Amino acid sequence: AQSVTQLDSQVPVFEEAPVELRCNYSSSVSVYLFWYVQYPNQGLQLLLKYLSGSTLVKGINGFEAEFNKSQTSFHLRKPSVHISDTAEYFCAVSDREGGAQKLVFGQGTRLTINP
Amino acid sequence: ETGVTQTPRHLVMGMTNKKSLKCEQHLGHNAMYWYKQSAKKPLELMFVYNFKEQTENNSVPSRFSPECPNSSHLFLHLHTLQPEDSALYLCASSQVRQGIYEQYFGPGTRLTVT
Numbered sequence: 001a002q003s004v005t006q007l008d009s010q011v012p013v014f015e016e017a018p019v020e021l022r023c024n025y026s027s028s029v030s031v032y033l034f035w036y037v038q039y040p041n042q043g044l045q046l047l048l049k050y051l052s053g054s055t056l057v058k059g060i061n062g063f064e065a066e067f068n069k070s071q072t073s074f075h076l077r078k079p080s081v082h083i084s085d086t087a088e089y090f091c092a093v094s095d096r097e098g099g100a101q102k103l104v105f106g107q108g109t110r111l112t113i114n115p
Numbered sequence: 116e117t118g119v120t121q122t123p124r125h126l127v128m129g130m131t132n133k134k135s136l137k138c139e140q141h142l143g144h145n146a147m148y149w150y151k152q153s154a155k156k157p158l159e160l161m162f163v164y165n166f167k168e169q170t171e172n173n174s175v176p177s178r179f180s181p182e183c184p185n186s187s188h189l190f191l192h193l194h195t196l197q198p199e200d201s202a203l204y205l206c207a208s209s210q211v212r213q214g215i216y217e218q219y220f221g222p223g224t225r226l227t228v229t
Contacts (some may be wrong), residue, residue, distance in 0.1 A: 029206065041223045043205055043223055044205070044207075044220040045220070046218075051216065100216035101165075101209070102160060107156070107157045
């Protein structure tokens with residue numbers, strides 16, 4: 001069975017500072033990896049995804065993530081955050097069968113940007 | 116309307132009530148999903164429908180009954196719920212074909228069981 005661990009439940013940072021949100025997964029098979037963002041009172045929105053190919057993936061709003069197979073990690077980074085990045089961020093994994101329909105999510109990391 | 120819509124956005128119901136949650140996707144997708152988001156627990160997949168057929172039931176109690184009359188609509192019928200069923204229920208849709216893996220989520224229904 002797959003599982004996802006988001007190592008930090010809350011991350012406070014100052015505006016314009018860099019941020020890294022950590023995600024580790026466990027799986028016995030090859031996987032697809034995703035980062036979703038949830039703004040207050042909204043559903044989840046896809047930030048980026050790793051399916052294959054280059055291990056550095058760029059997403060929307062200036063975010064990027066790096067897939068590290070040996071460390072089973074998929075950490076999310078942004079070089080300079082903005083107040084509008086305040087939200088909850090979810091890492092998710094799916095096995096490669098069935099069109100990534102069975103997503104397994106981490107518990108989420110709440111990113112708070114301070115002015 | 117665009118994307119995935121859910122109604123109602125908020126619902127309070129007693130343990131003996133029967134209610135339904137509605138989800139509609141305007142994206143032409145062929146797969147729809149129900150998820151449960153509880154406080155301090157990871158998002159949990161409940162049901163998956165492909166081309167109106169249920170393909171996944173993630174050990175969900177029978178007091179939750181899904182219905183998918185067509186590829187655009189998904190319902191979750193609720194009866195005899197427990198207080199621990201209070202949560203945000205999210206609907207999602209996706210296009211199941213080679214190379215497409217993104218699920219689009221609705222805003223959710225906040226359910227409170229009293």
